[in-house]
Amino acid sequence: MKLLVYSAKDFEVPFLKKANAERHRVTYIKEALDSRTAIKAMGYKAISIFSGDDASLVVLEKLRDLGVKYILLRSAGYNNVHIKAAKRYGLRVANAPDYSPHAIAxxxxxxLMALNRKIVLADRQVHAYNFMLDNLMGTNLHGKTVGIVGTGNIGSVMVKIMHGFGCKVLGCDLQPDHTLVEAFGLEYTDLDELCSQSHVISLHVPLTYENYDLINASRLERMRRDVLLINTSRGSIVHTKALLEALENKEIGAYGADVYEREKGIFFRDNSKTGITDKQLKKLLSFPNVLMTPHQAFVTTEAMRNIAISTFDNMAAWEAGTVCKNELGYETIITG
Incomplete structure (x- = not known):
């Protein structure tokens, strides 16, 4: 089967080539999938996309007309794919779930640790030969209350890690995991209570209609003024405008994130020479108590290997006419 890989990054191509083992004819391109680049899929039965690619209704219609049958996501999240439209157009979609919950957690x-112990500031000062400690006060995590929003594959790993630190761990999830309660003392509560009680809050939920702006002005107001809020899920889980106001008014302690709600066109590219025009992101990055990374949580050798293997296993299942265990259902989600 011929496969076109969109948004192919130099660091992931070797993993994909190894997992393919020359079984399929694969073309790698750096361009992301969108309404303009969809034409590049002409002659390909399958395409592979990343979380930043646009698989909205208009794009999927073009892919169908070009003869594409399969879409392979190199990510667990699929909020960028209009699943209902894919079903309507006869396109089959599979993701790469569980590629490495440990990498994200x-x-x-x-x-969390870098924010709490002022690691970035300390490093900057030491490189300037400033060895003073006045601005580097942190707190012990031991004995603190940590709230985990979403206790699925990634959140459950976070629960175990925080338990290892000696923290009291609160959880919030529509489907409680009672093994975590028994083994690690996790206490389930509602989100509002979790927000008001936690010294640290870590977000590990998918982006659904229900979770869009889950952390809004009301919930930010409930949080402790020294709370450390961590987001490695999706940017739109947190209402950016409300977050900026909370930071500006010193209503929360710090924000650490690997994601941003408007990543498209900014993340996964070098903007150091051209700069960025997103005013909200610029303001967010101006706060000294904000630490942001460029959606890199998945970039470990183990995760990249597992993503590559899942991608070609999904493709092999479809080609053989067998069940693809990672094929996505058609539940309602945020569309691209």
Whole structure:
């Protein structure tokens, strides 16, 4: 089967080539999928896209007309795909779930620790030969209350890590995991209570209609003024305007994120020479108590290997006419 890989990044191509093992004819291009680049899929039965690609209704219609049958996501999240339209157009879609929950959870911990112990500031000062400690006060995590919003594959790993730190862990999820309660002392509560009680809040939920702007002005107001809020899920889980106001008014302690609600056209590219025009992002990055990384939580060798393997396993299942375990259903989600 011929496969076109959109948004192919130099660091992931070797993993994809190894997983393919020359079984399929694969073309790698750096361009992201959108209404303009969809034409490049002419002659391909399958395409592979990343979380920043646009698989909205208009784009899917073009892909169908070009003869594309399969869409392989190199990510767990699929809020950029109009699943209902894909079904209507006869396009089959599969993602790469569970590629490495540890990679995401560990990155969330890295953001948390760097913010709490002022690691970035300390490094900057030391490189300027300033070895003073006045601005570097942190707190012990041991004994603190940590709220985990979403206790699925990634959130459950975060629960275990925070339990290891000696934290009291609160959880919020529509489907409680009672094994976490029994093994790690997790206490489930509602989101508002979690927001008001937690010293640290870490977000690990998918982007659905229900979760869009889940952390809004009302919930930010409930949080402790010294709370550390960590987001490695999706940018739109947090209402950016409300977050900026909370930071400006010193209503929360700090914000660490690997995601941003309007990543498209900014993330996954070097804007150092041209700059950016997104005023909200510029303002967010201006706060000294904001630490942001460029959607890199998944960039570990283990995660990249697993994503590549899942991608070609999904493709092989469709080609063989067998069940593709990662084929997506058609539940209502945020569309592209």
């Amino acid at each position: 560990e990155h969330a911990v890295a953001l």
